[in-house]
Amino acid sequence: MFSGIxxxxxxxxKFSEGIKIRKIGSGVSIPAVTLALFSSAVVMISxxxxxxxxxxxxxxxxxxxxxxxxxxxxxxxxxxLNMDLTNSNIRNFANIPVYSIGGLETxxxxxxxxxxxxxxLSWRSQGSRILSSLPVGRSIFILSESDGGLRIDLLTGTDxxxxxxxxxxxxxxxxQYSIAGTLCSGSPVLFLLxxxxxxxxxxxxxxxTGSESYDIDIPFWNESxxxxxxxxxxxxxxLISEGRNQAQLFVPDSLKLLTVSSPPGTTPVFYGxxxxxxxxxxxxxxxxxxxxxxxxxxxxxxxxTDDLLFVGYGSLAFVSEAEGSFILDTLPGGRLVAWGxxxxxxxxxxxxxxxxxxxxxxxxxxxxFADSAGPxxxxxxxxxxxxSSRNSIIGSVDGIIVIADENSEKLITVCNSQNAVFCxxxxxxxxxxxxxxxxxxxLLNPLDGDGLILTLRxxxxxxxxxxxxxxxxxxxxxxxxxRRVQYERAS
Amino acid sequence: xxxxxxxxxxxxGSIFRGLIILSSVFLLLTLVLLLxxxxxxNVEDRKNALLLANQIFSxxxxxxxxxxxxxxxxxxxxxxxxxxxxxxxxxxxxxREMHLYVxxxxxxxxxxxxxxxxxxxxxxx
Numbered sequence: 341m342f343s344g345i346x347x348x349x350x351x352x353x354k355f356s357e358g359i360k361i362r363k364i365g366s367g368v369s370i371p372a373v374t375l376a377l378f379s380s381a382v383v384m385i386s387x388x389x390x391x392x393x394x395x396x397x398x399x400x401x402x403x404x405x406x407x408x409x410x411x412x413x414x415x416x417x418x419x420x421l422n423m424d425l426t427n428s429n430i431r432n433f434a435n436i437p438v439y440s441i442g443g444l445e446t447x448x449x450x451x452x453x454x455x456x457x458x459x460x461l462s463w464r465s466q467g468s469r470i471l472s473s474l475p476v477g478r479s480i481f482i483l484s485e486s487d488g489g490l491r492i493d494l495l496t497g498t499d500x501x502x503x504x505x506x507x508x509x510x511x512x513x514x515x516q517y518s519i520a521g522t523l524c525s526g527s528p529v530l531f532l533l534x535x536x537x538x539x540x541x542x543x544x545x546x547x548x549t550g551s552e553s554y555d556i557d558i559p560f561w562n563e564s565x566x567x568x569x570x571x572x573x574x575x576x577x578x579l580i581s582e583g584r585n586q587a588q589l590f591v592p593d594s595l596k597l598l599t600v601s602s603p604p605g606t607t608p609v610f611y612g613x614x615x616x617x618x619x620x621x622x623x624x625x626x627x628x629x630x631x632x633x634x635x636x637x638x639x640x641x642x643x644x645t646d647d648l649l650f651v652g653y654g655s656l657a658f659v660s661e662a663e664g665s666f667i668l669d670t671l672p673g674g675r676l677v678a679w680g681x682x683x684x685x686x687x688x689x690x691x692x693x694x695x696x697x698x699x700x701x702x703x704x705x706x707x708x709f710a711d712s713a714g715p716x717x718x719x720x721x722x723x724x725x726x727x728s729s730r731n732s733i734i735g736s737v738d739g740i741i742v743i744a745d746e747n748s749e750k751l752i753t754v755c756n757s758q759n760a761v762f763c764x765x766x767x768x769x770x771x772x773x774x775x776x777x778x779x780x781x782x783l784l785n786p787l788d789g790d791g792l793i794l795t796l797r798x799x800x801x802x803x804x805x806x807x808x809x810x811x812x813x814x815x816x817x818x819x820x821x822x823r824r825v826q827y828e829r830a831s
Numbered sequence: 832x833x834x835x836x837x838x839x840x841x842x843x844g845s846i847f848r849g850l851i852i853l854s855s856v857f858l859l860l861t862l863v864l865l866l867x868x869x870x871x872x873n874v875e876d877r878k879n880a881l882l883l884a885n886q887i888f889s890x891x892x893x894x895x896x897x898x899x900x901x902x903x904x905x906x907x908x909x910x911x912x913x914x915x916x917x918x919x920x921x922x923x924x925x926x927r928e929m930h931l932y933v934x935x936x937x938x939x940x941x942x943x944x945x946x947x948x949x950x951x952x953x954x955x956x
Contacts, residue, residue, distance in 0.1 A: 375849060379856045386860055394867050397874050405881055409944055412888065416947035423925065423949040441928070442945035 409442045410807035414800045417446035418812060418827055421796075425816060425825045433794055444802050448812075452795035456815055459791070459826065461782040463500040465493065470775040475763035476521035479528040480773060481545075482780060483519065488512060494528065494547055498766055498782060506547050513537075520567035520578060522610065529576045531569050533561070542590060544576055556590060556597065566632065570610025581607045583631035583652070585624055605630040605657035605668040606650045611637045617648060617659070630655035630670070636725070640681065640688040641704065649688070651679055656690050658704060669702060669709035680726030682715040682733060689714060691722055718744040720751065725762060727770045729787035730819075734770070741772065743786055754783065769822060784817070785824070791817035795830065876940035879908040880933040883915065884944050887931060896950045897929050905936065912936055925950040 417439035424430050424437070436448040468486040480495040482503070490512035493503045514534040521530045524546070532543040540558050545551040560582050568579040572591060579600065581587035587608040588597040600608040600618040604627035608618030634651040641647060641660060650657040656676055658667045671692050678691035688704040689712060701714030715726075718733045720742070726735040731746045736757040743752040754760075760774040765782065772783040793815050800808040811830040818824050883906050891897070902917040916932040927948045934941025 375852055379852050383856055383859050383863075387863055390863060390867060394870050394874075398870065401874050401877050401881075405877070405942055405944075408881060408885060412944055412946040415892075419949045420926075420947060423951060426951060441947055 406444075406802070406807060410444055410800045413439075413441050413444040414446050414798060414808055414810065416441050417448075417798065417800070421448060421814070422825050422827055425814065426823050428820050428823055436796070444800055444807065446798055446800040448796045448798050450794060451797050451811070454793050455790045456793040457790055458786045458788065459784040459815065459817060461498055461500045461784070463495060463503060463780045463782075465491070465778045465780070467778055469778055470780055472519055473761065473773055473775055473780055474519050474521045474530065475761065475765060475773060476528040476530070477523045478765055480763075480765070480780075480782075481519070481521055481528070481530045483532075484778070485512070490514075492530065492532075492545060495780075498784065500782070504547060507545050507551050516561075516563065518561070518563070518565060518567050520569040522569035522571060522576060524571045524576045525574060529569065531567065531576070531578045533567065533578070533580070535561070542578065544592065546576075552592070554590075554592060558588060558597070564633070566607060566609075566635065568609040568635070570616060571614040572616070577610075579608050579610060579618075581609075581632075583607055583633055585627050587618065589620070601626070603657075603666060603668075605632070605652065605655045605670075606648075606659065606666075607632040607635065609635050609648070611648060612646060612661070630657070630668070632657075634725070636680075638681070642686055649679070651676060656702075656709070658688065658709075667704070667708050671700070671702075674700070678722040678724060678726055678735065680728075680735065682718075682726055682728050686728065687712070689726070718746070720744060724757065727762065727787060729769075729789075732787050732789060734772070734787055741774070745789065747789075754786065755781070766824065769818070788818045788822075791815055873940050875909070876911070876935055877942055879911065880913055880940065880942045883908055883913055884931055884933045884942060887915065887933075888944070888946065891948075894951070896948050897927055899927065914938070922947070925952075 420439045421436065430436060433450050433453070436450070438445050438447045440446070463482070465482065465484040468484040468491060471483045471485055473483070474481045478497045482493045482495065484491050484493070486508070488511065490509040491505060492507040494506050495503045514536045516535040518533045519530060521528060523529070527546055527548045530545040532545060534541050534543070540556050540561065541553055542556055543551055543553045558580055561580060564583070566581040566583055568581070570577055570579070575592060578590040579587045580590065585604050585607060586599055586601045589600050589608075590597055598620060599622065600616070600620050601622060601624035602608045602618040603624055606617070608616065610616055630652045632650045632652050636649040636651070637646055638649070639646050640649055640658060645661050647661050648659040650659070654670055654675060656669045656679060658669075659665070669690070671694060674692040674694045676690055677693050680689070681687065682689040690702045690709070691714060692700045692702060694700055701712045702709045703712035715728070715733055720737050722735045722737060724736040726733060728734075732743055734741065734743045734754075736742070737751070739757050741754040741757045741760050743754060745752065754772065755774040755776070759776065760772060763771055763773060765771045766784050769785045770787060772786055774781055774783070793813055796812045796814060798808075798810050798812060799806055813828050813830050815826045816823065897917070897919045899919050899921055902919075904915045906913050906915060913933055914936045918930045920928055922928050927950075929946050929948060931944045931946075932941050
């Protein structure tokens with residue numbers, strides 16, 4: 341400002357020598373002083389504005405950086421809390437630890453808690469009717485009818501918001517179809533076996549490699565045939581069985597089907613990590629006595645190793661993977677109607693009907709199958725596969741999937757058993773997938789019972805300022821040995 | 832006649848003086864702007880660096896669990912090349928801390944952000 345005045349006065353004195361214009365007492369002209377003062381004021385105001393602007397911009401940038409760090413600190417804290425809850429490190433929800441990182445800290449305060457039913461996830465097939473769903477590992481293939489064509493989508497894990505359409509067949513005229521799936525080199529592979537105008541075709545579909553089709557000539561195949569997919573030397577392969585102890589093996593590179601056989605009461609299947617149950621050297625003669633209708637793979641004898649269970653209309657065959665033992669149970673004139681793990685001790689039990697209505701339960705013991713009382717606390721009219729947890733049992737009663745809860749003594753209806761399939765999508769516990777029209781529902785861990793929902797308030801702050809406050813809903817399911825935690829920001 | 836000539840001379844002298852003063856003011860303002868140009872550039876750099884850092888963190892959300900190590904890369908934003916350094920260290924089993932540094936390639940105007948990642952596959956039962 342002063343420099344402006346100085347310059348103005350200097351020039352004024354120099355150029356006004358000998359000129360008679362209005363001067364103030366010291367010999368300086370009034371217009372020059374006015375101009376000088378005005379210019380100085382402009383410079384002064386500009387300087388102040390600029391300094392304020394720059395300071396503001398710098399402060400806002402610093403606040404923005406702190407805000408981003410606050411968000412990262414908060415995200416880290418919520419994930420840390422998730423881990424601590426999953427590992428059961430927090431015993432008292434009213435005393436949650438403070439999480440700090442990047443010079444900031446996030447604390448949580450509980451503001452509410454309530455019970456929440458088992459987690460249900462839904463997926464919709466954009467209006468097309470769902471024909472089938474097939475869980476493979478942690479993925480689900482979904483076949484749906486779309487404008488006269490067939491659409492195949494793939495869901496990965498429980499991420500129902502990000503399904504991928506992996507194949508669209510515009511003209512779908514198949515008279516009959518069956519599906520089977522497997523994991524090959526970690527990637528889910530779907531076999532689609534179709535019959536169109538008497539011609540049979542196998543299409544192998546994988547999200548990584550696309551699809552390839554092969555014409556095959558199968559000696560037998562109907563809707564009750566059992567299909568089992570697996571991997572042989574890294575290539576997907578398919579077993580087609582009528583439920584007998586001989587099956588046809590389709591390998592894409594092989595020109596003809598190969599015959600695989602297994603002991604009577606079983607049927608050749610793929611299981612575990614690319615393992616084949618059955619012999620390719622014709623070791624077993626064809627036996628039609630004990631046709632198999634379903635094959636289960638689980639740890640039925642609770643020794644830590646998965647076993648195979650072959651379920652027939654009138655037979656139940658148990659194959660211990662660890663010991664290699666084989667136990668076949670049959671009842672003369674008996675009909676097998678329900679099977680699976682029951683009771684708290686996870687006993688492999690089977691319900692038989694002798695004659696027209698006489699119910700008889702048989703359970704696996706060290707000496708083989710023996711008569712038992714059946715699921716003591718759940719005397720319902722069970723059908724098909726059963727599964728249990730500490731306090732509840734899930735199975736089918738009169739065509740409906742139900743959960744019987746020992747604590748509440750309630751029978752909770754879940755869905756129609758026709759379109760339902762058990763699987764293990766999320767951890768080791770059993771999950772249930774069922775479809776209805778264009779909806780697919782994933783019911784996670786229904787045997788764990790209700791979960792707990794915690795409503796928490798998070799506060800992220802530096803030394804003295806609160807930078808972020810949010811409310812979170814934390815859902816806790818399962819037990820201390822297998823706890824699952826989900827969180828979302830409350831609206 | 833003499834009075835008119837004096838007035839003319841006085842008038843052109845005033846214009847000249849006015850121009851000189853305005854030029855001086857302009858020069859002064861330019862000088863002030865030059866004094867603050869570094870600050871403005873620094874803020875611009877940090878703003879771009881923050882945008883880059885935000886983009887980087889948003890791509891690593893969900894179940895992402897970084898590998899331990901030091902990783903260097905570069906990115907161009909607003910016609911300026913920025914250096915990006917990630918330092919990932921394991922603070923305890925199943926917990927890794929990532930420091931992200933984004934700034935000019937010469938190391939100036941660097942911002943630092945920190946985040947923790949958790950491996951939920953590790954269960955300490």
